[in-house]
Amino acid sequence: MSAEAFFTRLLAVFTEQMAHLNALDAAVGDGDHGSTMLRGLTKAAAAEDGRRAKAFMRASGGASGTLFGLILIGIEAHLEKGADLRAQLQTACGRICDLGEVKVGDKSMVDALSPAVEAMQDGDLGAAISAAAAGRDSTKPLVARRGRSQYVEDGGRGHIDPGSVSVVIFLETLAATGPTT
Template structure:
């Protein structure tokens, strides 16, 4: 049941942040990150228990839908089945790096996810969020080497990667769930 609440809260959070995420993405890409995430999260919230992350993956579509879906699958397995979160996110991060052909320093979601997952191995969500936030903020000075951002002026330097913003919001929503239960 925790996963149901998580996906409801995540949907509400992204409804509030959609415009900001689209604007962030407009600076480095095609301006649809908030819209894409919200489309997936809307379907996830409507899906049956245990199928929410996969519903997100299908509905949001495209490469980024698959990559963010991998994170949500790990979170759903953690909340529904008690799978260890740190290990799940570390595995998701490896698969994202492999499928997306991306690594830390390329100005992507991985810059927040990799340090966050690593900090979570110690079991502390607050430490993971702090590490993910630092990674997110580091993307501002990076030049993109993957995705659409690499083709914008100076590889999008001066702008935070919207995917890394979303990763931090996933972790914050998880922490708020723990605080409430």
């Protein structure tokens, strides 16, 4: 599978999911998560090979552009250079935790990404997707400790973290685009 195919498909999925992601974000943030992701992915899909994730980061901007860009850098390295996907995602997760000063249980994208990395021990993307989905769903009862969600009533308790939804979409799109070996 090529990075071009992945980013093209990812753009199509986020085009379909934009309103849903914005609605999720409106409950816990400023309501622009889907729009921000779509803006970044539009530029990424049009960029040259090897520059797609960085184009995403520049176009989406802000903290989310950087944090999601770290995941996309890892996926792009996997697709273009054959880098180990689990190692790339583990590196991204570590950097996200450091930059965002976040950990599992803080109601963030890490709640989906960290279990996905752990489940990918044997390179099983399906197991990673299942673990990420469970992590995503686990954010609903949590109270946010970081990001804008921490400032909304009850820290967003009762709402799924939109960033964790996007992590699952990344992995599902990767699986749907073709083999990752």
